[in-house]
Amino acid sequence: MEKQGLLGGQLDVVFDEIYCGEKTYEMAERRLLSAAVDVMLKKGNLKASDVDCYVGSDLINQLGTAHYFMKHMEQSFFGVYAACSASTVSSALCGILIEGGFAQKACAFASSHNATAERQFRYPNEYGIQKPDTTTFTVTGAGAICFSNQKSKIRLASATIGKVIDFGFKNVNDMGSAMAPAAFDTIMTHFKNTDTSFDDYDLVITGDLSKVGHSVLFDLFRSKGIETDAKLSDCGLLVYNLNEQPVFSGGSGCACSMIATIASIFPKMIKGEFKRVLVAATGALLSPVMVQQKDSIPCISHCVVYERTDL
């Protein structure tokens, strides 16, 4: 699915089937993650031990993918759970580690698999239930970014760690709408803290609000009189071809913002199309148990700013 999507050509490794040659979906997700980290190390000409600390996240209970993967790496590791906002929170943590002098190189990774997420948060994969159009489709993929204290073309300039926002929204089939206010809050806080606005960025991209949530966020900005100048976008709209693929409202999951950042935003930054990009990955921090107890969906959004160092 991801291969046939809009990012198809830019992905480093693709598998032709959902099991990725493994026995279970969980092992398939681990395979994706190890492929992503391998590519990252290879591109940076690094050994696994060159990276001082790894920060990773996924959607499985107990961060199953990240932890079972890291047992082979024998390196320091922070497992963080932040639902689908994983990509930016782990990147921000890497930034903090390096800025504080605690590490020279740190790696942020995130993975998600449609089948493992479906079974954990929704229904069995083959269960025949009619899904509403507001549903999002979990991206099957993984990505890894290496940060270092040496100068390179792109740098992580700033980050804002989000607050948990819950306005009592309960529809688990419309995560986009649930997360939009969290994205709004974090982006506005970031603008305020750094004294910037949409004018200062070439692109402000949210994680996985998808079609519905993206429109809601757009309206929230407009209701405050803020013009987005066509600079507001969403990673959930970048991964798949929404008109041709059966993905409902668009992509979601930890991998969504991660692979969109690596396969779409970074290449454009290296080409010089973008100089400064704000990525605000969004996460719905719901627990299936709490939702069944009629509780609402708390959401969070963390944002990081990537900028070209030389332009």
Add this chain to the structure above:
Amino acid sequence: MDINQIEHAIKQHAPSKAKGVNLVMAFVWGGGIGLAGQLILEGYMSLFNLSFQQAAACTSMTFIAFASLLTGLGAYDWLAQHAGAGLFIPITGFSNALTSCALEAKSEGLIYGIGSNMFKLAGSVLTYGIVTAYVLGIIRMVIGL
């Protein structure tokens, strides 16, 4: 942030539910299954010389097996997205609920996987089906006295 504002924005962007299309699809699929069931029933009765009750049980089993097979082949969820209640309400939905749970739990083994998870979704149908049958049975018995 104003909650009303958020709720207003969400309401505005909620995709219009294709209720009409869903109704028609459910009618066509549900009706189609009913028609096919009737034909199979008549077929079993005349071909294998079964009584009505025997043939009816065999018809249900045919649908259960067929829905199960389609679930295993990965085609059922795709069909169900289009057919909606047309496939969900007949016994095909029940069969799919069992098979999909069993398939999903296969990786955890026979006992803790398939055995304990198979009725995860269909369990409530059974529980409340049996409870309702029990209660109605008592009511009928009392009225019949």
